[in-house]
Amino acid sequence: MSKQLQAVGVLDEGEGRQQGWLRRLLLKRELGIFSAAVALFLILTAINQTAAGNKFTDANNLLTIARQISLTTIIAVGMTYIIVVGEIDLSVGSMFAVCGIVLGILIKQGYNPWLSMLLTLALGTGIGFLNGALTTMLGIPSFVVTLGGLSAMRGIALGLAGGWPVASLGQPFFFSVTGGFLVFQTDVYTSIPMQVIWMVLVLLIGGWVLATTRYGYHLYATGSNRQAALLAGIAVRWVKIRAFMFLGFLVALASALQLGFFRSFQPTAGQALELDVIAAVIIGGTNLFGGSGNIVGTLLGAAIIGMINNGLILAGVPTYWQFVAIGNIIVIAVVIDMFIRRRQK
Amino acid sequence: MQHAIFEVLNVSKRFAHVDALIDVNFDVLPGEIHAICGDNGAGKSTLTKICAGVYQADSGEVRVEGKPVHFHSPHDARDHGIAVVYQDLALANDRDVASNLFLGREPLRWGMVDKRRMNREAREVIARLRSNIPSVETPVALLSGGQRQAVAIGRAISQGGKVFFMDEPTAALGVRESAKVLQLIVNLKEEGSAVVVISHNLRHVFSIADRITVLRRGRKVDTVSKADSTPDDVVRMITGADMLLAEEEVAAG
Numbered sequence: 223m224s225k226q227l228q229a230v231g232v233l234d235e236g237e238g239r240q241q242g243w244l245r246r247l248l249l250k251r252e253l254g255i256f257s258a259a260v261a262l263f264l265i266l267t268a269i270n271q272t273a274a275g276n277k278f279t280d281a282n283n284l285l286t287i288a289r290q291i292s293l294t295t296i297i298a299v300g301m302t303y304i305i306v307v308g309e310i311d312l313s314v315g316s317m318f319a320v321c322g323i324v325l326g327i328l329i330k331q332g333y334n335p336w337l338s339m340l341l342t343l344a345l346g347t348g349i350g351f352l353n354g355a356l357t358t359m360l361g362i363p364s365f366v367v368t369l370g371g372l373s374a375m376r377g378i379a380l381g382l383a384g385g386w387p388v389a390s391l392g393q394p395f396f397f398s399v400t401g402g403f404l405v406f407q408t409d410v411y412t413s414i415p416m417q418v419i420w421m422v423l424v425l426l427i428g429g430w431v432l433a434t435t436r437y438g439y440h441l442y443a444t445g446s447n448r449q450a451a452l453l454a455g456i457a458v459r460w461v462k463i464r465a466f467m468f469l470g471f472l473v474a475l476a477s478a479l480q481l482g483f484f485r486s487f488q489p490t491a492g493q494a495l496e497l498d499v500i501a502a503v504i505i506g507g508t509n510l511f512g513g514s515g516n517i518v519g520t521l522l523g524a525a526i527i528g529m530i531n532n533g534l535i536l537a538g539v540p541t542y543w544q545f546v547a548i549g550n551i552i553v554i555a556v557v558i559d560m561f562i563r564r565r566q567k
Numbered sequence: 568m569q570h571a572i573f574e575v576l577n578v579s580k581r582f583a584h585v586d587a588l589i590d591v592n593f594d595v596l597p598g599e600i601h602a603i604c605g606d607n608g609a610g611k612s613t614l615t616k617i618c619a620g621v622y623q624a625d626s627g628e629v630r631v632e633g634k635p636v637h638f639h640s641p642h643d644a645r646d647h648g649i650a651v652v653y654q655d656l657a658l659a660n661d662r663d664v665a666s667n668l669f670l671g672r673e674p675l676r677w678g679m680v681d682k683r684r685m686n687r688e689a690r691e692v693i694a695r696l697r698s699n700i701p702s703v704e705t706p707v708a709l710l711s712g713g714q715r716q717a718v719a720i721g722r723a724i725s726q727g728g729k730v731f732f733m734d735e736p737t738a739a740l741g742v743r744e745s746a747k748v749l750q751l752i753v754n755l756k757e758e759g760s761a762v763v764v765i766s767h768n769l770r771h772v773f774s775i776a777d778r779i780t781v782l783r784r785g786r787k788v789d790t791v792s793k794a795d796s797t798p799d800d801v802v803r804m805i806t807g808a809d810m811l812l813a814e815e816e817v818a819a820g
Contacts, residue, residue: 434679434680434682435678435679435680436673436675436680438680439662439666439673439680440671442659442661442662442666443659443662443666443670443671445661446659446660446661446662447657447658447659447660449657450657450658450659450670451659451670451671453641453653453657454657454670454671454672455641455642455645455671455672456670456671509661513659513660513661513662514661
């Protein structure tokens with residue numbers, strides 16, 4: 223027995239070196255993203271330091287950042303599922319507009335706002351189903367299906383709204399739940415935007431389902447090796463369709479929160495939103511080709527984008543440079559990710 | 568005389584204008600390693616896929632433990648204890664060893680995947696295979712070819728297979744890795760499982776098989792026991808050299 227073990231031990235050396243725990247920790251992808259976020263936070267803190275105090279680290283400003291990233295993050299949770307399973311959805315920005323406009327029109331028509339929101343969530347889920355069904359049943363790449371949706375649904379949103387924003391809706395209670403503030407009256411005055419609370423809920427549920435349920439496991443398996451998943455008896459198409467439906471649901475939820483915050487909705491809302499959402503997911507370390515990624519990374523990715531947008535404005539950097547900064551960070555994030563993957567091999 | 572645990576009787580399969588299998592008989596005894604050899608296009612993979620429920624035979628019968636069965640899908644075959652390890656391994660590279668072993672049938676607890684139980688059972692399977700996989704939480708992409716093959720075989724085992732079909736288990740492996748996989752197959756046999764190995768490599772076949780079935784152009788040439796034949800005999804059967812010889816003898820006759 224011991225002889226056998228020895229023989230195996232000898233073979234071990236040639237076959238795959240054991241890595242030290244420090245090395246393994248440094249190669250953890252989440253840690254890389256986390257350190258990037260921390261570094262960015264410190265840099266933005268430094269450049270916003272003034273004699274009067276720090277505009278960036280001010281508690282209200284940090285809550286503002288959290289609110290600013292909340293809708294992107296909510297949609298990015300669904301996009302993480304989609305990219306993990308090996309698909310893409312470019313139509314989220316336009317879908318966002320259609321859902322928001324429909325909800326606005328329903329409320330304006332005098333329907334109960336909660337019922338209207340429920341219908342809108344069903345609409346988003348249904349559009350997601352359509353995206354998923356076209357992709358999996360007809361075998362059209364999701365890139366093409368949702369590129370079509372990007373254009374078509376923007377047109378639908380503009381058409382439904384007649385080109386004008388939907389406004390003067392009433393319903394103060396509905397708006398305070400979807401877009402208001404949770405006010406704590408303590409010795410320090412703080413108010414938490416409702417959108418942030420919705421975001422935390424979505425992050426918790428979305429993260430839990432992806433990391434621990436059988437459905438989450440099947441998303442990863444399908445994205446990693448579709449053929450293997452099929453041979454293992456996983457209903458690959460249905461797994462994908464459900465991911466599109468979940469994303470559609472979250473897009474509709476985000477549109478309701480947007481409507482709640484502004485109390486009106488522009489048919490042009492959400493233009494180029496898909497780029498921010500996909501950027502958050504990719505910066506968060508999710509592999510664009512499927513099979514790996516997680517919700518913590520996506521939150522960090524969204525936080526990185528949010529901090530850049532906010533911190534550079536505070537520092538007085540013209541808006542165009544934010545685009546340059548974010549563009550660079552996307553590429554750097556993917557390069558670092560590739561480097562880490564190669565090192566792991 | 569032992570009863571066959573798995574039999575294929577007079578099976579034929581035709582694709583468009585090609586006869587992939589013609590009237591093939593084949594049986595597997597409990598606890599034996601049965602090799603299927605043949606040149607490309609001989610019908611090896613068609614036969615495997617019929618046994619695995621991927622294809623349905625046009626005619627003929629498949630029996631498990633003497634009882635006729637009809638496999639409409641790979642699922643049916645699996646339910647009858649037929650486990651197949653495919654050549655392309657069918658592993659999800661990004662996922663860890665345990666997740667791959669339980670792919671598609673993850674154990675649940677309180678609605679969540681019971682990762683602890685999965686890891687524990689995975690360690691048991693790996694220990695049973697006597698494989699040197701360092702941790703069941705290692706992503707499969709980081710394993711060597713032989714370790715990956717062990718995961719694929721482990722999955723077949725943990726599905727509770729009685730008859731294992733292995734499609735070219737050593738084709739993609741180096742010498743040392745191949746030796747380990749062959750050892751895995753022998754371990755399975757020693758535990759009482761029947762193993763069918765589809766292989767080109769006669770050296771590997773002769774090192775582990777009890778019986779060898781040779782196919783050529785969709786027909787079975789013969790089933791021989793290893794003890795009664797040499798690699799040269801088998802090569803002659805695969806290439807059809809014996810037939811040529813026989814034809815020449817008739818012609819000279």
